[in-house]
Amino acid sequence: MNGNGSIELNASIEHVWKKLMDPEVLAECIMGCKQLVLIEEGKYRAELAVGIAAVKGKYDATIELVDVQAPKGYKLVVHGEGAPGFVDAEGVIHLTPVAEGKTNLTYSYTAEVGGKVAAIGQRMLGGVAKLLISDFFKKVKKEIENEQKTA
Amino acid sequence: MKQNRIGQPMSRVEDARLTSGQGTYIDDLNPLPNIHHAAILRSPYPHARIKSIRTEKAQQMPGVKGVVTGQDIVEMTKPFPVGVTAPVKYYSLAVDKVRFVGEPVAVVVAKNRYLAEDALDAIEVEYEPLPAVVDIEKAMEPEAPILHEEVESNIANHRTFHYGDVNKAFMEADFVIKHKFFFPKYSATPVETYGVIAHYEACGNNLTIWSNFHGPFTLQSVMAAALQIPSNHLRIIIPKDVGGSYGIKSGVFPYMVLMGVVSKKIGLPVKWIEDRQEHLMASSSGTDRVTWIEAAVQKDGTVTGLKMKMVDNVGAYIRAPEPACLYRTHSNTTGPYRIQNLAMETVAVMTNKSPTGLIRGYGGPQLYFPLERIMHMIADKLDMDPAEVIRRNLIRAEEFPYKTASGGIYDSGDYLTAFEKALEMVDYQGFRERQEKAHQEGKYLGIGLACIVEPSGSNMGYITVALTPEERAKSLPKSGCAEGATVSIDPMGGISVRISTVPTGQGHETVAAQIVGEVLGVDPRSVKVIAEMDTLTSPWSVASGSYSSRFAPIGSSAVYHAALKVRQKLLEIAADQLKESIDNLDIESGKVFVRNNPEKQVSLKRLIGSAHWNPQGLPDGMEPGIHETAFYTIPTALPPDENDLVNGSATYGFVADAVTVEVDPDTGEVKILDYITVHDAGKLLNPLIVDGQIMGGLVHGLGGALYEELAYDSNGQFLTGSFMDYLCPTATEIPPVTIKHFSTPSPLTPLGAKGLGEGNTMSAPVVIANAVADALSPLGITIDSLPLSPNRIWSLIQEAHNQKQLKEELV
Structure with a gap:
């Protein structure tokens, strides 16, 4: 399963980059993320609670930032395991400045699931993935632009 | 007036408790x-x-x-x-x-x-x-991931068989018609x-x-x-x-x-x-199978030889009784046809899917899908009517008992008459005319036929065909299909029957009561049957259980023989008391009486009382009490011989199906217009239960034809883990079905009965496939895989359209 998209953010590339590298922001914006703990440089342990179709459950996940090219982009590698099965996902985020105080963010992702979540949730998976991703960027946008206003 | 005796439609004694919430299932037990x-x-x-x-x-x-x-x-x-x-x-x-x-x-x-x-x-x-592998052919490639390192490949079993003179048949054939078929993995979802x-x-x-x-x-x-x-x-x-259970x-x-x-x-x-x-x-499921089939055919449609390579996917671990799915139908590989030249290659492969095992029809749906499809393909190729091709090849009534190429002994049958009956019921010629007319209106109607032999009462010896004759020679030969039953009468005259056939919904309690009632001359409703199985106290043997439709040919025979022993004992006591020869006595309505002088009689209650309350009054040397056990097997269930000839089942029934369908070319949906099935299961023990079993088996086959598949993605992830994704037929999907019985009693079983619960599970997938293939033949579409879901049919139709367009563009 895969997908891609883009959004425009009303902030400078440097500001967007800073936010996207901030584990607190990431934890805030990932739906169902209970905790994000740095375990080594660029690698976090997270606890994710996600419901896909009838399969709700917790995943112990590692989230790794690789190919970090400040401030242009990075790749996010997620591996989660839990009672509902496992999730392997990769997302590539790419930033380009479009105008003064405006940044274009493009993303693409691939995801694979296994175990119960694949057996029961497969039909819903595309939709759920889209929901999770769009929710993430919606929150990121809000996080970035809200702060812009208050700043 | 004899009521509820053998052959009568007695309503099931099990149903009162099941429909009033008083059944006792495993989860109820504490x-x-x-x-x-x-x-x-x-x-x-x-x-x-x-x-x-x-x-x-x-x-x-x-x-x-x-x-x-x-x-x-x-x-x-x-x-x-x-x-x-x-x-x-x-x-x-x-x-x-x-x-x-x-x-x-x-x-x-x-x-x-x-x-x-x-x-x-x-x-x-x-x-x-x-890395995982789920595909049968990929699993056999040398670079495939190996599941069990110590096996060194994914092949768990591999054998070849040669019966008759296959090479001669193929050399002399006017045509050789071959095709490759895929049968899906599906279950029975009890x-x-x-x-x-x-x-x-x-x-x-x-x-x-x-x-x-x-x-x-x-x-x-x-x-x-x-x-x-x-x-x-x-x-x-x-x-x-x-x-x-359904296996x-x-x-x-x-x-x-x-x-x-x-x-x-x-x-x-x-x-x-x-x-x-x-x-x-x-849990478990049937195997998915790839079959390469080749038929040697003469101009007139006579099939003289068959070659089949069948590869079963037994999942991640081969487990008992696999690889029996490959061999359960070994004796009836040529189905209802007189084909004496047969070559077979059988392979069981292991892949990263769930392990398989028994399932209703075991091996039959996988066998008849290629066999009955190829008969229709032969008709296409020769531009003959498929009914004529089938007719030409069916075993004749006078040829029974018929010995098949691989050693099966078909006990009785009149296939041609049963088949003609099916054609008549479906109005075969009339439908062909309707089909022609409908086609002119842009509608796709089709008719499919299938004739199958339904084996029942498995011979335990057939499973050892998985081994070579040399490997088999090293251990005790395996044969038979032994089953036991006990009939006893308590001091107050209460009759109880203990069976070991482990019914899972087939009404064995009812039929056992009917048999004992008949033999002992009492109301079957007064006979108590205990179906609970206990390996420490039940009369059982290595074949005991509920599979291969074995109650009708085998289990019922054990009950019958145990009842005969009790009857004999009662008659002996009566002969002594009435001072009459046992040959002059009859038993009926709770009494033993002298046949020519019915006034001279003694009640069963008194005879039973003698056995319990007054053993001194019994004939000399007779044991007290009434408690008789009988074990039954069939003499033709022999071990495989050194040429791999084996009679794998006790009895062989026959099913002739004729099905008409309409396919919607816009949605790919298959609508079954009519399902006609003619059955020969020998003597029917209880016609009510028979029709219930036939419907159940048919619906299971319908699931395999149109809906059910345990699907995996290419990485080995399982995709159909709920009834949202694994579709089973429900009441609304059941087409109009007409069941017709045609009986040639088995000469082998004491009651003339044969098994019958699995026939349509075997025939429905292929007969529906034949009908759909017939409907779509104007588009040049071939059906060689299942289930025939709308998306599969729709894709085939689109492909056919695209190819047609391409051809037209090239012209």
Whole structure:
């Protein structure tokens, strides 16, 4: 399963980059993320609670930032395991400045699931993935632009 | 007036309790105090090495009594024995590696199921994923991932057979018609899932297991061997009510062993009830199969020879009774046709799918799909009517008993008459005219035919065809289909019957009562039948169980013989008391009387009373009491011979199906207009139950034809884990069905009966495929895989349109 998209953010590339590298922001914006703990440089342990179709459950996940090219982009590698099965996902985020105080963010992702979540949730998976991703960027946008206003 | 006797439509004695909520199923049982509950952790990976399992956190959770892992299983059990030489180690929990999604990895026992399930989340398993393979042909390639390193390939069993002069038949043929067919993996989805209660008593080394297993047959020995326990210390009790099996419940045996070990290790009685997701993912199913078939055909449509290579996918572990799916129909490989030249290659491969086992029709749907499709393809190729091709090749009535190329002995039949009956009922010629007209209006109507031989009462010897004659010679020959039954009468005259056929919905209690009622001249409703199975107290043998439709030919015969023994004893007592020759006596309406002088009589109650209350009054040398057991097998169920000839079943019935369909070219949907099925199952013991069994078997076959598939993606992930994705036919999907009986009684069974519950499970997938292929023939579409879901049909139609367009553009 895969997908891609883009959004425009009303902030400078440097500001967007800073936010996207901030584990607190990431934890805030990932739906169902209970905790994000740095375990080594660029690698976090997270606890994710996600419901896909009838399969709700917790995943112990590692989230790794690789190919970090400040401030242009990075790749996010997620591996989660839990009672509902496992999730392997990769997302590539790419930033380009479009105008003064405006940044274009493009993303693409691939995801694979296994175990119960694949057996029961497969039909819903595309939709759920889209929901999770769009929710993430919606929150990121809000996080970035809200702060812009208050700043 | 004799009521409810053999052959009459007596309503089922089981139904009163089942329809009033008084059935007793495994989950209703609470045979011991202090039962604890188990939950199973399963692999999310199709193929992975287990690097570590950490259970400490789970062990410390409140209410948790213990955790069992593969390490315990290796220490406490041996791998399950299986009838092939490939050294496959199958245990009840994964050891070192997991090989399919859903494979059990650990068991938690807790005070209740909730706590046990919660504790599963706290077990940490570290996996190292390995490449997986699920495709049959890919699994046989040299570079395929290997599931069992010690086997050195994924092939678990491989044999070749040659009967008659196949080369000559193919050399002399006017045409050779060949095709490759794919049959999908599907299940039977009984309403009740698996359930096990296990209780190990260290004192005495006794293990008692309650389960909705439909054995015990050969699997009691397999379990005892795995558990390393004397077989009389492994007591298996099967409740009288089992919520459907259709073969699938034989696959509960690994869980019976698993819970036995869990009870032993934890020191508590343990109960485990499977949930539906577990059932779809990891219980059991039929095999998926690839068949390469070639037919040697003469100009007039006569088939003179067949070559078949069939490769079964037995899933991640070959387990008993596999690879029997490849061999169950070995004796009837040529179906209802007079084809004496036959070459076969049989292969069982292991892939990262769930393991397989018994299922209604076992091997039949996989066999008849290519065989009956190729008969229609021969008709196409020769521009003949398929009915004519079938007619030309059917075994003639005067040829019975008919010996098949591979050693089957078809006991009775008149295939041609039954087939003509089906054609007449479907108005074959009339439909052809309707079809032509409909086609002019842009509608796609089709008619399919299928003639199949339905084997029943498996000869235990057929399974050993998996071994070469040399390998077989090393051990005790296997043969027969033994079944036992006990008929006893208590001091007050109450008649009870103990059967070991483990009914799972087939109404054995009713039919056993009908048989005993008839033999002893009493109302069948007064006869009490005990269907509960207990391996320590029931009269059973290695073939006992509910599979291969064996009650009608075998189980009923054991009941009949036990009743005859009781009748003989009663007549002997009566002859003594009435001072008459036994030959002059008859038994009816609770009395024994002199045939020519009915006034001279004695009541059964008095005769029974003599046996219990006054043994001194019995004829000289007669034992007191009335308690008779009989065992029955059929003399033609011999071991395979040195040329691999084997008669795999006791009796062989016949089914002729004719089905008409309409295919919607816009949606790909198949609508069945009419389903005609003509059955010859010998003498019918209870026509009411017969029609119920036929409908059930037909609907299962309908599922295979149109809806059901346990689907996996190419990485080995299982995709159909709920009834949202695994589609079963429900009441609204059932087409109009007309059942017609045509009887040639079996000369082999004492009651003339044959099995019949599986015929349409075997015929429905192919007859519907033939009808759909016929409907779509104007588009040049070939049907060689199932299920015929709308998306598959629609894609075939689109492909055909695109090719047509391409051709037109090129012109």
